[in-house]
Amino acid sequence: MKKKVIIIGSGIAGIAASIRMAIAGCEVEVFEANTYPGGKLSEITLGRYRFDAGPSLFTLPEQVEELFTLAGQDVNDHFKFKKLDITCQYFWENGQRVRAFGDIEKFAEEMNTKIGEPVVNIRKALQSAAYIYEHLSPLFMHRSLHKWNTWMNPHALRSYLKMGKLGIFDTMNAANEKLFEKDKTIQLFNRYATYNGSNPYQTPATLNIIPHLEFNIGAFFPEKGMHDITLSLYKLSKDLGVKYHFGQKVTEILVKDKRAYGIAIDKMEHRADTIINNMDMVNAYKTILKNQYQPTKLLNQPKSSSALIFYWGIKKHFPELELHNILFSDAYQKEFEHIFHQKTIYKDPTIYINITSVHKPDDAPEGGMNWFTMINVPNNQGQNWDNLIQEARQNIIHKVNRILNTDIESLIEVEEVLDPRSIELKTSSAQGSLYGNSSNNKYAAFLRHANFSSSIKNLYFCGGSVHPGGGIPLCLLSAKIMAEMALKHQ
Template structure:
């Protein structure tokens, strides 16, 4: 008899888990509270402008390709992407501009010319990042940290011998200050802490693993936009017989004598052999798992940062802007103090502008650009967001005007806003935190919620709020870990 698997949520991890379980012979049904799949990885369209609503950086595309290969399909026939020649353009208030080229030799020359920092320092930093990735990825990213076999295998033993070199006992900022003499380059490499919603002045230097994903493994752009990841994977899941129920909010995970039995949705019980939760772990325990034993330590961990995003349809072309752009704050440390200690937004925030129309021109009308304009902000703790958003909008526009020598307000003809409150309501992310618990200490960085329940048999967890972490690649890896555990 075919075994049944139910998945709660159709974020990218839930979609990937559905494909992996279907490929193992399970009959899979997915329950999604929204009317669409993808979670944060969706899109917004208005007046000829199209915006990827959520994640905008694409790395480790092989994790998406792997899903098609599992199903016996040729990935390139369903999903295509291109490698970026330039990863990001950086702007500072004093007029300094820097392009992070994917070619590391070229990037080293750029850094030497623009910042006066020896290019060899860049190569050494990226070599260290590759070293961390090589030793930690097979252990901490691709396996469960909550199984004894992970800690006692030969790869674990090799990593133990390298602990002092993996950055566990130092902060990201301290490691970068030791490596670079130019504070602008320290700031550039500190930025990678934001990739999982952390503070570079608190998070372990182990997170210096992240630059390797961009420079060593490569940064990419899906030719049809980031939302095409969702659409392609969703289409693949359906082709494998996965059934989707939308506008179907799960009310309770059913447990009997320590074994999961299914879920209650729309007042009815749906039974299954396996249940995979792709909902934010914290909100899941508060709602659909409220009757079960609570992992209080994990639930009480500080949450990651959130985001304030302005989707602006801009009636102009800015040749100096690329797909990814950063306009840096003059006082990075103070910005993070506001986010993580004061629960507020600094008056001079670092501004990230993603413009997919640079690579996909039909995302904006002729003569226009679609600006996904984001700043890092604290998670929702009951702040006066209407006031904070109004002030942040004013400060962002003023910063853009200073650096790009323009009058941005007069060029904006479309505007949508996403803030921590709407992130929480649309994606069930606790407090609107983008990456679940923060990684601002060693325990939080490495011991996230397990991919399985230690109390309830056949209940599993995937997604950015559990191991190994947030973002598209780690969410896809969480689904892989779950599928490997089942049976």
């Protein structure tokens, strides 16, 4: 008789978990409060403009490919993507511009020509990122940190001797100040802290692993947009027999004698042998696990930053812009002090503009562009967001106008806004944080919830709020780590 699995939430980790459990021969049902799958990895359509709603950078595509391979499918028949020649373009107020080429040597030459950073420093930084990845990814990305065999295997034992070189004891900024000569290079590499909602002046230098993904391995773009990651995996899961129930908000995980045996939706019970929670861990304990033991230390950890996003349909083509664009603040450290310490938005924010119509022209009408315009902001702690949004919008517009020499407001045809309040409402992310707990201390990796419950049997966790963390690759890996555990104990 098939084992029954219930998954709460259809974020990308929940979908990946459903695929893995279905391939293993389980009967899988997914219950989702929203009317659509994907969580943050969804899309928005405004008139003639289409936007990927959330994550916009695609790295480690092999994590998607693996799911199709496990299902006996050729990924190219279902999901196509291409490697980017230019991973990002950077702008500063003084007129300096840098193209981050996917080719490392071209990028190093660009940094030398435009910024004056010695080529050798860029090479050393990316060699260091590869070194960190080689030694830490098997521990922190591919295995549970909450099982003794992770720490006692030969790879782990070899890595212990290299902790000093892996950035455990430095902050990201301190490490980058040692690596580079130019302030703008330091700023560019400090930006990678924002990939998991952290502060480069606090987060450990181990996060210098991230440039390895973007440069040494590569950044990619799905030919049909980021939302196609959700759609292709959702279709694969349904082809494998997974059943979805949308508009179904789980009200409780049912537990008896310290064993999870089902879920409740209001007074309706659904029983299963295994329960997998893909909902944000903090909100799950506050709601559907409120009658169970509360891991208070983990729940009370500071949360990552959030985002303020303006989806703008722009009725003009800007040939100088790429898929990914960064307009840097002139006072980077002050910006992070405002986000993480003052819990507000700095007057000169760093602006990220993602424009998928550069590679997918049908996302905007001819002659136009779809601007996903985002700044990093604090998570929701009751700030006056209406005032903050109005002020931030003006500061963003003024900065864009200065750097691109334009009048952007007159070009905005359609607009929608996403802020920390609406992020929490739509995705159940605690305080609207994008990546769960923050990584602003050296122990942060150990202060994420495990992929299993230590107090309730048959209950497992996946997604960006638990180990190994947020972002598409880590969410997919969380599903993999979790599934291996759940199947082992069935």
